[in-house]
Amino acid sequence: MIEIEHVRKSFGQLEVLKGIDLTVSKGEVVTIIGGSGSGKSTLLTCINGLEPIDSGRILIDGTEVHAKSTDLNKLRRKVGIVFQQWNAFPHLTVLENVTLAPRKVLGMARAEAEEIAVRQLTHVGLGDKLKTYPGRLSGGQQQRMAIARALAMSPEYMLFDEVTSALDPQLVGEVLDTLKMLAQEGMTMILVTHEMAFARDVSDRVAFFHQGVMAEIGPPQQIFGDPQHPETRKFLSSTRQ
């Protein structure tokens, strides 16, 4: 379970998170939508401790992420994250990209790590690209590799930060299909996305962020069908045009 309690976070003078409360249960898929600068991506990077927070706390299965005594490297094995920019390791082949962390962080033997990597890469449809360098892959393929790389650590939670935003439109579908597959398999996920149809489709709950505040949260039918907050209505009508 991920528990986010009254989290505040500023970058200099700018307060990007103004007291966020959110609890995500095991197996749940929560989508965060909202305009740019609403703090959605910042929240994700705070959840796995890549960014410090100013006040409040975030608990992952009861472990406080930002406590001094917490071993972040250990905690991050539980929480995978995939970014808008896929950040492939360009000097490693697709297979090596995926086996690196299991080998170095989990101390797995090469053969075992490769077995898992091949399974994950096949899962995301890259089973035939094992020996290829990321530079030869399309954006969509690199993003799917990044997903496989995170999954190879067998995380219990996955965070997806606008993973389709930097992709050419025709490549968005293949990545969304991968995410949909994960959701159906019961992975606990928090996704930040601009793909409204997708959010409606996969989410158990949808949260709308506005200027650092979670303005509204509810089942997708309610958020998309009967939004309560005026800003939600405004945002949704602007995305529909």
Place this chain on the structure above:
Amino acid sequence: MFDTALTAADFIFLAKGAGMTIVVTIISVIAGTVLGIVFGVIRYQLGAIWAAPLIFVLDIFRSIPLLIQLVLANAFMGTILRLNMSGFTVACIVLSMYTAAYCAEIVRGGIEAVPATTRRAARSLGMTWGQDMREIVLPLATRVALPSWIGLALGVMKDSALVYVVQVTELLRSTQILITRLQEPLLLLMICGAFYFVISFPLARFGGYLEKRWSND
């Protein structure tokens, strides 16, 4: 010009000088690179303000002509510290620091060239700072820094000619000794230049080979 008094023994004498050039260069480049990596990482981690004392010291080694550094270091070790240090040792120490000063900047530039987002991805997978440095930053920074580093190594090899001021007889000094005796400067300088070329060429080609090998990714 081809009617020369140069004997096989003279040629061996030159080869010994070349050997000294190679030895001094290899020691200085290896020690200087190791130190340069340490200084470069410290420089990068601390940032410009906290690393200011280090930057200042390295700037000294970069801004004062090597010839002056050698003479002063030799005098300092001998007269002030009263260390019974050979010219060879002084030459290696000064050239190593000189190499380290340049190498530190190359290393820093290489580290900075690795995108922060790539390193963030590594850390998000649970890798420690050290693992990120070894597995991601080191290989990627090496690819960026290699051409400059090859240039530095070749430069140090040629600059090592100056160590004659601390009584080390390397290639150029050997050539000068023969010129004084044989009075055939053109031929001897051509031979000397050929020696330098033969020493440099493999290193330059090795760099080219690595660049080509790494270009697949």
